[in-house]
Amino acid sequence: MSILVVGSVALDSVETPFGKVDEVLGGSGTYFSTSASFFTDVNLVAVVGEDFPQKHIDFLASRQVDLSGLSTAAGKTFRWSGSYGYDLNEANTLDTQLNVFASFCPKLPESYLNAEYVFLANIDPELQLDVLKQVVRPKVVACDTMNFWIDGKRDELIQTLKYVDILLINDGEVRQLADESNMIKAAKIVLAMGPKTLVVKRGEYGATMFTEHGVFSAPAYPLESVYDPTGAGDTFAGGFMGYLASVRDHSDAAMRQAIVFGSVMASFNVEDFSLDRMRSLEFDEVRDRYRKFQLLTTFNGID
Protein backbone atom coordinates (compact mmCIF):
# COMPACT_ATOMS: atom_id res chain seq x y z
CA MET A 1 0.00 0.00 0.00
CA SER A 2 1.54 3.29 -1.05
CA ILE A 3 1.63 6.55 0.90
CA LEU A 4 1.06 10.03 -0.40
CA VAL A 5 3.16 12.73 1.25
CA VAL A 6 3.05 16.47 0.70
CA GLY A 7 5.92 18.45 2.14
CA SER A 8 9.11 20.31 1.46
CA VAL A 9 12.24 19.34 -0.43
CA ALA A 10 15.05 21.61 0.63
CA LEU A 11 18.73 22.35 0.67
CA ASP A 12 19.88 22.57 4.27
CA SER A 13 22.96 24.09 5.84
CA VAL A 14 23.47 22.76 9.33
CA GLU A 15 26.03 23.19 12.07
CA THR A 16 26.15 21.02 15.18
CA PRO A 17 28.90 20.57 17.79
CA PHE A 18 30.03 17.62 15.66
CA GLY A 19 30.40 19.23 12.26
CA LYS A 20 28.99 21.44 9.56
CA VAL A 21 27.39 20.78 6.19
CA ASP A 22 26.36 23.16 3.39
CA GLU A 23 23.40 22.88 1.04
CA VAL A 24 22.78 19.20 1.68
CA LEU A 25 19.56 17.35 0.94
CA GLY A 26 16.80 18.18 3.42
CA GLY A 27 13.11 19.00 3.77
CA SER A 28 10.18 17.36 5.56
CA GLY A 29 8.95 15.56 2.44
CA THR A 30 12.42 14.20 1.76
CA TYR A 31 12.99 12.83 5.26
CA PHE A 32 9.50 11.37 5.44
CA SER A 33 9.66 9.75 2.00
CA THR A 34 13.06 8.22 2.51
CA SER A 35 12.13 6.77 5.89
CA ALA A 36 8.75 5.44 4.72
CA SER A 37 10.38 3.92 1.65
CA PHE A 38 11.90 1.22 3.88
CA PHE A 39 8.36 -0.07 4.47
CA THR A 40 6.25 0.75 1.43
CA ASP A 41 5.95 2.72 -1.83
CA VAL A 42 5.85 6.48 -1.49
CA ASN A 43 4.36 9.18 -3.73
CA LEU A 44 5.91 12.55 -3.07
CA VAL A 45 4.29 15.89 -3.83
CA ALA A 46 6.70 18.81 -3.53
CA VAL A 47 8.43 21.53 -5.49
CA VAL A 48 12.09 22.29 -6.18
CA GLY A 49 13.85 25.09 -8.06
CA GLU A 50 15.83 24.86 -11.25
CA ASP A 51 19.02 24.68 -9.20
CA PHE A 52 18.08 21.41 -7.48
CA PRO A 53 20.90 18.91 -8.02
CA GLN A 54 20.05 15.88 -10.13
CA LYS A 55 21.94 13.62 -7.70
CA HIS A 56 19.24 14.23 -5.07
CA ILE A 57 16.52 13.29 -7.56
CA ASP A 58 18.49 10.16 -8.34
CA PHE A 59 18.77 9.31 -4.64
CA LEU A 60 15.02 9.60 -4.06
CA ALA A 61 14.36 7.56 -7.19
CA SER A 62 16.78 4.91 -5.93
CA ARG A 63 14.60 4.64 -2.81
CA GLN A 64 11.65 3.86 -5.12
CA VAL A 65 10.00 7.17 -4.24
CA ASP A 66 7.55 8.06 -7.04
CA LEU A 67 8.46 11.57 -8.20
CA SER A 68 5.66 12.32 -10.65
CA GLY A 69 4.38 14.77 -8.03
CA LEU A 70 7.71 16.56 -7.70
CA SER A 71 7.53 19.68 -9.84
CA THR A 72 10.33 22.00 -10.81
CA ALA A 73 9.48 25.69 -10.71
CA ALA A 74 11.37 28.68 -12.07
CA GLY A 75 13.62 30.00 -9.33
CA LYS A 76 15.68 28.58 -6.49
CA THR A 77 15.01 25.64 -4.19
CA PHE A 78 13.82 26.22 -0.60
CA ARG A 79 16.80 26.69 1.69
CA TRP A 80 17.02 26.33 5.46
CA SER A 81 20.00 26.98 7.61
CA GLY A 82 20.26 26.22 11.31
CA SER A 83 22.53 25.29 14.16
CA TYR A 84 22.36 23.20 17.30
CA GLY A 85 24.26 23.53 20.55
CA TYR A 86 25.00 20.62 22.86
CA ASP A 87 21.28 20.52 23.66
CA LEU A 88 20.41 18.85 20.39
CA ASN A 89 16.69 19.09 21.16
CA GLU A 90 16.65 22.75 20.17
CA ALA A 91 17.37 24.04 16.64
CA ASN A 92 18.31 27.68 16.10
CA THR A 93 17.09 28.75 12.70
CA LEU A 94 19.69 31.04 11.15
CA ASP A 95 18.03 31.62 7.80
CA THR A 96 14.98 30.52 5.83
CA GLN A 97 14.70 31.25 2.11
CA LEU A 98 11.33 29.96 0.90
CA ASN A 99 12.15 30.62 -2.78
CA VAL A 100 9.93 28.38 -4.99
CA PHE A 101 8.25 27.02 -1.85
CA ALA A 102 6.65 30.44 -1.25
CA SER A 103 4.19 29.89 -4.08
CA PHE A 104 3.85 26.12 -3.64
CA CYS A 105 0.36 25.07 -4.55
CA PRO A 106 0.29 21.29 -4.46
CA LYS A 107 -1.51 19.70 -7.39
CA LEU A 108 -1.77 15.94 -7.22
CA PRO A 109 -1.04 13.90 -10.33
CA GLU A 110 -4.01 11.82 -11.47
CA SER A 111 -2.27 8.65 -10.31
CA TYR A 112 -2.14 9.92 -6.70
CA LEU A 113 -5.84 10.71 -6.28
CA ASN A 114 -6.77 7.28 -4.94
CA ALA A 115 -4.20 7.46 -2.11
CA GLU A 116 -5.33 5.65 1.02
CA TYR A 117 -2.48 6.69 3.33
CA VAL A 118 -1.77 10.41 3.38
CA PHE A 119 0.83 12.38 5.31
CA LEU A 120 0.56 16.15 5.35
CA ALA A 121 3.98 17.35 6.43
CA ASN A 122 4.45 20.68 8.13
CA ILE A 123 3.14 23.20 5.56
CA ASP A 124 0.44 25.89 5.59
CA PRO A 125 -2.73 24.27 7.00
CA GLU A 126 -4.74 25.73 4.13
CA LEU A 127 -2.55 23.85 1.67
CA GLN A 128 -2.90 20.73 3.80
CA LEU A 129 -6.68 20.93 3.53
CA ASP A 130 -6.47 21.68 -0.15
CA VAL A 131 -4.45 18.51 -0.71
CA LEU A 132 -6.90 16.49 1.30
CA LYS A 133 -9.79 17.71 -0.84
CA GLN A 134 -8.03 16.40 -3.94
CA VAL A 135 -7.73 12.87 -2.56
CA VAL A 136 -10.83 10.84 -3.33
CA ARG A 137 -11.22 8.73 -0.23
CA PRO A 138 -8.22 8.52 2.08
CA LYS A 139 -8.20 5.76 4.66
CA VAL A 140 -5.67 7.20 7.13
CA VAL A 141 -4.70 10.88 7.19
CA ALA A 142 -1.79 11.97 9.36
CA CYS A 143 -0.41 15.44 9.72
CA ASP A 144 2.31 17.55 11.29
CA THR A 145 2.38 21.26 12.04
CA MET A 146 4.48 23.78 13.98
CA ASN A 147 4.33 26.80 16.29
CA PHE A 148 4.34 29.18 13.30
CA TRP A 149 0.97 27.84 12.06
CA ILE A 150 -0.52 27.22 15.52
CA ASP A 151 0.07 30.86 16.24
CA GLY A 152 -0.41 32.45 12.82
CA LYS A 153 -3.13 30.30 11.19
CA ARG A 154 -4.89 28.81 14.16
CA ASP A 155 -8.41 28.82 12.72
CA GLU A 156 -7.26 27.29 9.44
CA LEU A 157 -5.29 24.63 11.31
CA ILE A 158 -8.27 23.74 13.49
CA GLN A 159 -10.37 23.45 10.33
CA THR A 160 -7.82 21.07 8.80
CA LEU A 161 -7.56 18.99 11.98
CA LYS A 162 -11.24 18.04 11.67
CA TYR A 163 -10.23 15.80 8.78
CA VAL A 164 -7.07 14.37 10.31
CA ASP A 165 -6.87 10.94 11.97
CA ILE A 166 -3.37 11.14 13.41
CA LEU A 167 -1.60 14.30 14.49
CA LEU A 168 2.16 14.00 15.04
CA ILE A 169 3.68 17.05 16.78
CA ASN A 170 6.16 17.80 19.55
CA ASP A 171 5.29 18.42 23.19
CA GLY A 172 5.65 22.20 23.01
CA GLU A 173 3.29 22.27 20.04
CA VAL A 174 0.72 20.17 21.90
CA ARG A 175 0.79 22.57 24.83
CA GLN A 176 0.54 25.57 22.50
CA LEU A 177 -2.30 24.12 20.43
CA ALA A 178 -4.30 23.15 23.53
CA ASP A 179 -3.25 26.19 25.56
CA GLU A 180 -2.74 23.80 28.49
CA SER A 181 0.53 22.84 30.16
CA ASN A 182 -0.46 19.43 31.54
CA MET A 183 0.17 16.91 28.78
CA ILE A 184 -2.77 14.59 29.53
CA LYS A 185 -5.24 17.44 29.70
CA ALA A 186 -3.69 18.98 26.58
CA ALA A 187 -3.94 15.66 24.73
CA LYS A 188 -7.65 15.42 25.54
CA ILE A 189 -8.21 18.92 24.20
CA VAL A 190 -6.34 18.13 20.98
CA LEU A 191 -8.19 14.83 20.51
CA ALA A 192 -11.46 16.76 20.78
CA MET A 193 -10.38 18.85 17.77
CA GLY A 194 -10.71 15.87 15.44
CA PRO A 195 -7.69 13.54 15.45
CA LYS A 196 -8.40 10.11 16.95
CA THR A 197 -4.68 9.69 17.65
CA LEU A 198 -2.14 12.16 18.95
CA VAL A 199 1.51 11.21 18.74
CA VAL A 200 3.71 13.50 20.81
CA LYS A 201 7.34 13.61 19.68
CA ARG A 202 9.71 14.38 22.54
CA GLY A 203 13.14 14.24 20.95
CA GLU A 204 15.66 12.50 23.18
CA TYR A 205 12.82 11.63 25.58
CA GLY A 206 10.93 9.47 23.10
CA ALA A 207 7.34 9.56 21.97
CA THR A 208 3.94 9.23 23.60
CA MET A 209 0.72 8.25 21.86
CA PHE A 210 -2.72 9.24 23.12
CA THR A 211 -5.88 7.57 21.79
CA GLU A 212 -9.30 6.66 23.09
CA HIS A 213 -7.71 3.37 24.17
CA GLY A 214 -5.22 5.05 26.48
CA VAL A 215 -1.60 6.06 26.44
CA PHE A 216 1.52 4.41 25.05
CA SER A 217 5.00 5.69 25.81
CA ALA A 218 8.25 4.72 24.12
CA PRO A 219 11.67 6.06 25.05
CA ALA A 220 14.09 7.30 22.43
CA TYR A 221 16.73 4.76 21.51
CA PRO A 222 19.83 5.74 23.51
CA LEU A 223 22.64 6.73 21.16
CA GLU A 224 26.26 7.44 21.78
CA SER A 225 26.64 9.49 18.61
CA VAL A 226 23.98 12.01 17.72
CA TYR A 227 25.45 14.13 14.95
CA ASP A 228 22.49 15.97 13.51
CA PRO A 229 18.89 15.87 14.74
CA THR A 230 17.57 17.64 11.60
CA GLY A 231 14.66 15.69 10.14
CA ALA A 232 14.25 13.36 13.13
CA GLY A 233 10.54 14.18 13.46
CA ASP A 234 9.80 13.59 9.78
CA THR A 235 11.90 10.44 9.75
CA PHE A 236 9.90 9.26 12.77
CA ALA A 237 6.64 10.02 10.94
CA GLY A 238 7.93 8.18 7.86
CA GLY A 239 8.67 5.01 9.83
CA PHE A 240 5.37 5.31 11.68
CA MET A 241 3.18 5.77 8.59
CA GLY A 242 5.31 3.47 6.47
CA TYR A 243 4.77 0.61 8.89
CA LEU A 244 1.02 1.24 9.19
CA ALA A 245 0.62 1.31 5.42
CA SER A 246 2.72 -1.82 5.01
CA VAL A 247 0.53 -3.85 7.37
CA ARG A 248 -2.72 -2.06 6.40
CA ASP A 249 -3.67 -2.07 10.04
CA HIS A 250 -4.14 0.84 12.38
CA SER A 251 -5.29 -0.98 15.48
CA ASP A 252 -3.86 0.14 18.80
CA ALA A 253 -1.37 -2.76 18.69
CA ALA A 254 -0.20 -1.84 15.18
CA MET A 255 0.16 1.81 16.10
CA ARG A 256 2.32 0.90 19.11
CA GLN A 257 4.60 -1.06 16.79
CA ALA A 258 4.55 1.85 14.36
CA ILE A 259 5.73 4.20 17.11
CA VAL A 260 8.67 1.90 17.74
CA PHE A 261 9.50 1.67 14.03
CA GLY A 262 9.29 5.46 13.84
CA SER A 263 11.66 5.75 16.80
CA VAL A 264 14.05 3.26 15.23
CA MET A 265 14.15 5.16 11.93
CA ALA A 266 14.70 8.48 13.72
CA SER A 267 17.47 6.95 15.83
CA PHE A 268 19.35 5.94 12.70
CA ASN A 269 18.83 9.23 10.95
CA VAL A 270 20.41 11.36 13.67
CA GLU A 271 23.59 9.29 13.51
CA ASP A 272 24.80 11.30 10.52
CA PHE A 273 24.18 14.60 8.73
CA SER A 274 21.36 15.10 6.25
CA LEU A 275 19.93 11.72 5.15
CA ASP A 276 23.37 10.17 4.92
CA ARG A 277 22.69 7.36 7.38
CA MET A 278 19.63 6.36 5.33
CA ARG A 279 21.82 5.88 2.27
CA SER A 280 23.57 2.85 3.72
CA LEU A 281 20.82 1.60 6.03
CA GLU A 282 19.59 -1.96 5.49
CA PHE A 283 16.20 -3.21 6.65
CA ASP A 284 17.90 -5.92 8.70
CA GLU A 285 19.43 -3.18 10.81
CA VAL A 286 15.97 -1.70 11.33
CA ARG A 287 14.61 -5.04 12.52
CA ASP A 288 17.61 -5.57 14.75
CA ARG A 289 17.17 -2.20 16.43
CA TYR A 290 13.44 -2.86 16.86
CA ARG A 291 14.39 -5.93 18.88
CA LYS A 292 16.90 -3.92 20.92
CA PHE A 293 14.06 -1.52 21.66
CA GLN A 294 12.21 -4.39 23.25
CA LEU A 295 15.19 -5.19 25.47
CA LEU A 296 15.34 -1.52 26.37
CA THR A 297 11.75 -1.36 27.62
CA THR A 298 10.71 -4.81 28.78
CA PHE A 299 10.11 -5.65 32.42
CA ASN A 300 8.38 -8.53 34.14
CA GLY A 301 4.87 -8.37 35.49
CA ILE A 302 3.87 -8.98 39.09
CA ASP A 303 1.60 -11.74 40.41
Added chain:
Amino acid sequence: MSILVVGSVALDSVETPFGKVDEVLGGSGTYFSTSASFFTDVNLVAVVGEDFPQKHIDFLASRQVDLSGLSTAAGKTFRWSGSYGYDLNEANTLDTQLNVFASFCPKLPESYLNAEYVFLANIDPELQLDVLKQVVRPKVVACDTMNFWIDGKRDELIQTLKYVDILLINDGEVRQLADESNMIKAAKIVLAMGPKTLVVKRGEYGATMFTEHGVFSAPAYPLESVYDPTGAGDTFAGGFMGYLASVRDHSDAAMRQAIVFGSVMASFNVEDFSLDRMRSLEFDEVRDRYRKFQLLTTFNGID
Protein backbone atom coordinates in the same frame (compact mmCIF):
# COMPACT_ATOMS: atom_id res chain seq x y z
CA MET B 1 14.86 -7.38 54.84
CA SER B 2 15.15 -3.92 56.33
CA ILE B 3 16.76 -0.87 54.77
CA LEU B 4 18.96 1.68 56.45
CA VAL B 5 18.55 5.23 55.18
CA VAL B 6 20.50 8.31 56.16
CA GLY B 7 19.06 11.63 55.06
CA SER B 8 17.20 14.74 56.03
CA VAL B 9 13.96 15.25 57.89
CA ALA B 10 12.72 18.74 57.20
CA LEU B 11 9.90 21.21 57.35
CA ASP B 12 9.13 22.41 53.83
CA SER B 13 7.28 25.44 52.55
CA VAL B 14 6.28 24.96 48.95
CA GLU B 15 4.37 26.92 46.37
CA THR B 16 3.26 25.48 43.04
CA PRO B 17 0.73 26.78 40.51
CA PHE B 18 -1.80 24.57 42.30
CA GLY B 19 -1.39 25.73 45.88
CA LYS B 20 0.85 26.61 48.76
CA VAL B 21 1.80 24.87 51.98
CA ASP B 22 3.80 26.08 54.99
CA GLU B 23 6.14 24.06 57.18
CA VAL B 24 4.86 20.67 56.13
CA LEU B 25 6.68 17.38 56.55
CA GLY B 26 9.57 16.99 54.09
CA GLY B 27 13.17 15.87 53.73
CA SER B 28 14.92 13.21 51.67
CA GLY B 29 14.99 10.69 54.53
CA THR B 30 11.30 11.19 55.15
CA TYR B 31 10.22 10.70 51.54
CA PHE B 32 12.51 7.73 51.08
CA SER B 33 11.45 6.01 54.31
CA THR B 34 7.76 6.47 53.75
CA SER B 35 7.94 5.16 50.19
CA ALA B 36 10.17 2.19 51.09
CA SER B 37 7.89 1.34 54.03
CA PHE B 38 5.29 0.04 51.55
CA PHE B 39 7.71 -2.75 50.70
CA THR B 40 9.89 -3.47 53.73
CA ASP B 41 11.02 -2.31 57.17
CA VAL B 42 13.01 0.91 57.28
CA ASN B 43 15.57 2.21 59.77
CA LEU B 44 15.94 5.97 59.55
CA VAL B 45 19.00 7.93 60.63
CA ALA B 46 18.39 11.68 60.73
CA VAL B 47 18.21 14.65 63.05
CA VAL B 48 15.41 17.06 63.93
CA GLY B 49 15.25 20.11 66.16
CA GLU B 50 13.31 20.55 69.37
CA ASP B 51 10.52 22.24 67.41
CA PHE B 52 9.74 19.17 65.32
CA PRO B 53 6.04 18.37 65.66
CA GLN B 54 5.18 15.10 67.38
CA LYS B 55 2.50 14.39 64.77
CA HIS B 56 5.22 13.86 62.15
CA ILE B 57 7.02 11.41 64.42
CA ASP B 58 3.72 9.62 64.90
CA PHE B 59 3.17 9.44 61.15
CA LEU B 60 6.57 7.89 60.48
CA ALA B 61 6.03 5.44 63.34
CA SER B 62 2.64 4.52 61.87
CA ARG B 63 4.46 3.56 58.65
CA GLN B 64 6.57 1.13 60.76
CA VAL B 65 9.67 3.26 60.22
CA ASP B 66 12.15 2.49 63.02
CA LEU B 67 13.10 5.82 64.61
CA SER B 68 15.82 4.76 67.04
CA GLY B 69 18.23 6.52 64.67
CA LEU B 70 16.26 9.77 64.65
CA SER B 71 17.92 12.12 67.11
CA THR B 72 16.64 15.41 68.45
CA ALA B 73 19.24 18.17 68.72
CA ALA B 74 19.07 21.52 70.47
CA GLY B 75 17.86 24.08 67.98
CA LYS B 76 15.46 24.22 65.07
CA THR B 77 14.61 21.62 62.43
CA PHE B 78 16.06 21.92 58.91
CA ARG B 79 13.78 24.09 56.76
CA TRP B 80 13.53 24.32 52.99
CA SER B 81 11.35 26.62 51.03
CA GLY B 82 10.85 26.53 47.27
CA SER B 83 8.51 27.19 44.43
CA TYR B 84 7.69 25.68 41.07
CA GLY B 85 6.30 27.29 37.93
CA TYR B 86 4.28 25.42 35.33
CA ASP B 87 7.46 23.57 34.43
CA LEU B 88 7.28 21.31 37.44
CA ASN B 89 10.64 19.75 36.59
CA GLU B 90 12.49 22.76 37.98
CA ALA B 91 12.41 23.82 41.66
CA ASN B 92 13.41 27.34 42.62
CA THR B 93 14.90 27.26 46.09
CA LEU B 94 13.75 30.36 47.96
CA ASP B 95 15.39 29.63 51.29
CA THR B 96 17.40 26.94 53.03
CA GLN B 97 17.90 26.98 56.80
CA LEU B 98 20.12 24.07 57.76
CA ASN B 99 19.64 24.61 61.51
CA VAL B 100 20.38 21.34 63.37
CA PHE B 101 21.23 19.69 60.05
CA ALA B 102 24.36 21.88 59.80
CA SER B 103 26.12 19.85 62.46
CA PHE B 104 24.52 16.52 61.59
CA CYS B 105 27.00 13.74 62.27
CA PRO B 106 25.17 10.47 61.74
CA LYS B 107 25.83 7.89 64.43
CA LEU B 108 24.17 4.56 63.82
CA PRO B 109 22.41 2.81 66.69
CA GLU B 110 23.91 -0.61 67.49
CA SER B 111 20.87 -2.33 66.03
CA TYR B 112 21.48 -0.74 62.60
CA LEU B 113 25.09 -1.87 62.15
CA ASN B 114 24.21 -5.11 60.39
CA ALA B 115 22.19 -3.36 57.71
CA GLU B 116 22.32 -5.11 54.33
CA TYR B 117 20.46 -2.53 52.24
CA VAL B 118 21.71 1.02 52.66
CA PHE B 119 20.51 4.24 51.05
CA LEU B 120 22.63 7.34 51.43
CA ALA B 121 20.30 10.21 50.61
CA ASN B 122 21.61 13.51 49.32
CA ILE B 123 23.95 14.70 52.11
CA ASP B 124 27.63 15.66 52.30
CA PRO B 125 29.59 12.84 50.62
CA GLU B 126 31.99 12.78 53.58
CA LEU B 127 29.08 11.97 55.87
CA GLN B 128 27.88 9.35 53.39
CA LEU B 129 31.24 7.61 53.56
CA ASP B 130 31.33 7.94 57.32
CA VAL B 131 27.97 6.17 57.56
CA LEU B 132 29.15 3.43 55.24
CA LYS B 133 32.19 2.79 57.43
CA GLN B 134 29.93 2.18 60.41
CA VAL B 135 27.93 -0.52 58.64
CA VAL B 136 29.56 -3.93 59.07
CA ARG B 137 28.94 -5.55 55.73
CA PRO B 138 26.31 -3.96 53.51
CA LYS B 139 24.98 -6.03 50.64
CA VAL B 140 23.59 -3.24 48.44
CA VAL B 141 24.60 0.39 48.84
CA ALA B 142 22.69 3.04 46.90
CA CYS B 143 23.26 6.75 46.98
CA ASP B 144 22.00 10.10 45.76
CA THR B 145 23.83 13.40 45.43
CA MET B 146 23.33 16.84 43.87
CA ASN B 147 25.04 19.61 41.90
CA PHE B 148 26.14 21.32 45.14
CA TRP B 149 28.35 18.34 46.12
CA ILE B 150 29.42 17.46 42.57
CA ASP B 151 30.76 20.96 42.29
CA GLY B 152 31.88 21.69 45.84
CA LYS B 153 33.08 18.30 47.12
CA ARG B 154 33.96 16.49 43.94
CA ASP B 155 36.96 14.57 45.28
CA GLU B 156 35.11 13.45 48.39
CA LEU B 157 32.14 12.38 46.30
CA ILE B 158 34.33 10.37 43.94
CA GLN B 159 35.91 8.70 46.98
CA THR B 160 32.45 7.75 48.30
CA LEU B 161 31.29 6.46 44.91
CA LYS B 162 33.99 3.78 45.01
CA TYR B 163 31.91 2.02 47.65
CA VAL B 164 28.50 2.56 46.06
CA ASP B 165 26.65 -0.09 44.03
CA ILE B 166 23.77 1.99 42.73
CA LEU B 167 23.85 5.73 42.09
CA LEU B 168 20.46 7.42 41.62
CA ILE B 169 20.74 10.99 40.31
CA ASN B 170 19.05 13.19 37.71
CA ASP B 171 20.22 13.71 34.14
CA GLY B 172 21.79 17.11 34.75
CA GLU B 173 23.79 15.65 37.64
CA VAL B 174 25.02 12.77 35.48
CA ARG B 175 26.25 15.21 32.84
CA GLN B 176 27.90 17.38 35.48
CA LEU B 177 29.54 14.48 37.28
CA ALA B 178 30.88 12.99 34.04
CA ASP B 179 31.59 16.35 32.40
CA GLU B 180 30.03 14.91 29.24
CA SER B 181 26.78 15.92 27.56
CA ASN B 182 25.96 12.66 25.78
CA MET B 183 24.06 10.49 28.25
CA ILE B 184 25.47 7.12 27.16
CA LYS B 185 29.04 8.35 27.24
CA ALA B 186 28.37 10.08 30.56
CA ALA B 187 26.88 6.90 32.00
CA LYS B 188 29.99 4.93 31.05
CA ILE B 189 32.19 7.49 32.77
CA VAL B 190 30.08 7.37 35.93
CA LEU B 191 30.00 3.56 35.97
CA ALA B 192 33.81 3.61 35.81
CA MET B 193 33.83 5.60 39.08
CA GLY B 194 32.55 2.61 41.04
CA PRO B 195 28.78 2.12 40.85
CA LYS B 196 27.69 -0.99 38.94
CA THR B 197 24.31 0.59 38.30
CA LEU B 198 23.39 4.13 37.39
CA VAL B 199 19.74 5.12 37.61
CA VAL B 200 19.05 8.42 35.89
CA LYS B 201 15.93 10.19 37.15
CA ARG B 202 14.36 12.38 34.46
CA GLY B 203 11.27 13.81 36.14
CA GLU B 204 8.30 13.84 33.80
CA TYR B 205 10.38 11.94 31.23
CA GLY B 206 10.84 8.85 33.39
CA ALA B 207 13.97 6.99 34.40
CA THR B 208 16.79 5.20 32.65
CA MET B 209 19.03 2.54 34.16
CA PHE B 210 22.54 1.82 32.90
CA THR B 211 24.39 -1.36 33.93
CA GLU B 212 26.94 -3.68 32.41
CA HIS B 213 23.94 -5.59 31.01
CA GLY B 214 22.72 -2.63 29.01
CA VAL B 215 20.08 0.04 29.28
CA PHE B 216 16.51 0.02 30.57
CA SER B 217 14.17 2.95 30.07
CA ALA B 218 10.82 3.55 31.74
CA PRO B 219 8.57 6.53 31.08
CA ALA B 220 7.01 8.49 33.89
CA TYR B 221 3.42 7.53 34.59
CA PRO B 222 1.30 10.17 32.83
CA LEU B 223 -0.72 12.14 35.35
CA GLU B 224 -3.48 14.65 34.93
CA SER B 225 -2.87 16.22 38.32
CA VAL B 226 0.67 16.94 39.42
CA TYR B 227 0.37 19.18 42.46
CA ASP B 228 3.82 19.11 44.00
CA PRO B 229 6.94 17.36 42.67
CA THR B 230 8.87 17.86 45.93
CA GLY B 231 10.34 14.56 47.07
CA ALA B 232 9.63 12.70 43.84
CA GLY B 233 13.25 11.57 43.48
CA ASP B 234 13.49 10.27 47.04
CA THR B 235 10.09 8.63 46.77
CA PHE B 236 11.32 6.96 43.59
CA ALA B 237 14.45 5.77 45.38
CA GLY B 238 12.34 4.48 48.27
CA GLY B 239 10.17 2.37 45.97
CA PHE B 240 13.23 1.18 44.07
CA MET B 241 15.26 0.12 47.10
CA GLY B 242 12.19 -1.04 49.03
CA TYR B 243 11.30 -3.47 46.27
CA LEU B 244 14.88 -4.77 45.92
CA ALA B 245 15.15 -5.35 49.66
CA SER B 246 11.75 -7.04 49.80
CA VAL B 247 12.70 -9.60 47.14
CA ARG B 248 16.37 -9.83 48.22
CA ASP B 249 17.30 -9.86 44.56
CA HIS B 250 19.23 -7.34 42.53
CA SER B 251 19.42 -9.12 39.22
CA ASP B 252 18.84 -7.04 36.10
CA ALA B 253 15.23 -8.30 35.96
CA ALA B 254 14.56 -7.33 39.59
CA MET B 255 16.12 -3.91 39.10
CA ARG B 256 13.88 -3.27 36.09
CA GLN B 257 10.86 -4.07 38.22
CA ALA B 258 12.29 -1.89 40.98
CA ILE B 259 12.53 1.04 38.55
CA VAL B 260 8.85 0.62 37.76
CA PHE B 261 7.89 0.40 41.44
CA GLY B 262 9.97 3.52 42.06
CA SER B 263 8.16 5.31 39.24
CA VAL B 264 4.80 4.18 40.57
CA MET B 265 5.56 5.48 44.07
CA ALA B 266 6.80 8.81 42.71
CA SER B 267 3.71 9.13 40.52
CA PHE B 268 1.46 8.84 43.56
CA ASN B 269 3.52 11.21 45.66
CA VAL B 270 3.30 14.13 43.24
CA GLU B 271 -0.49 13.94 43.27
CA ASP B 272 -0.61 15.92 46.52
CA PHE B 273 1.54 18.23 48.63
CA SER B 274 4.16 16.95 51.08
CA LEU B 275 3.65 13.22 51.71
CA ASP B 276 -0.10 13.60 51.90
CA ARG B 277 -0.87 11.12 49.11
CA MET B 278 1.23 8.49 50.94
CA ARG B 279 -0.99 8.84 53.99
CA SER B 280 -3.99 7.27 52.27
CA LEU B 281 -2.17 5.09 49.73
CA GLU B 282 -2.91 1.35 49.81
CA PHE B 283 -0.57 -1.28 48.42
CA ASP B 284 -3.34 -2.52 46.13
CA GLU B 285 -3.23 0.84 44.39
CA VAL B 286 0.52 0.44 43.93
CA ARG B 287 0.07 -2.97 42.33
CA ASP B 288 -2.73 -1.68 40.15
CA ARG B 289 -0.61 1.19 38.85
CA TYR B 290 2.30 -1.17 38.22
CA ARG B 291 0.01 -3.11 35.89
CA LYS B 292 -1.09 0.10 34.19
CA PHE B 293 2.59 0.82 33.64
CA GLN B 294 2.80 -2.39 31.67
CA LEU B 295 -0.10 -1.33 29.47
CA LEU B 296 1.63 2.01 28.99
CA THR B 297 4.84 0.49 27.68
CA THR B 298 4.05 -2.86 26.09
CA PHE B 299 4.27 -3.46 22.37
CA ASN B 300 4.38 -6.60 20.26
CA GLY B 301 7.54 -8.06 18.83
CA ILE B 302 8.20 -8.67 15.17
CA ASP B 303 8.82 -12.01 13.45
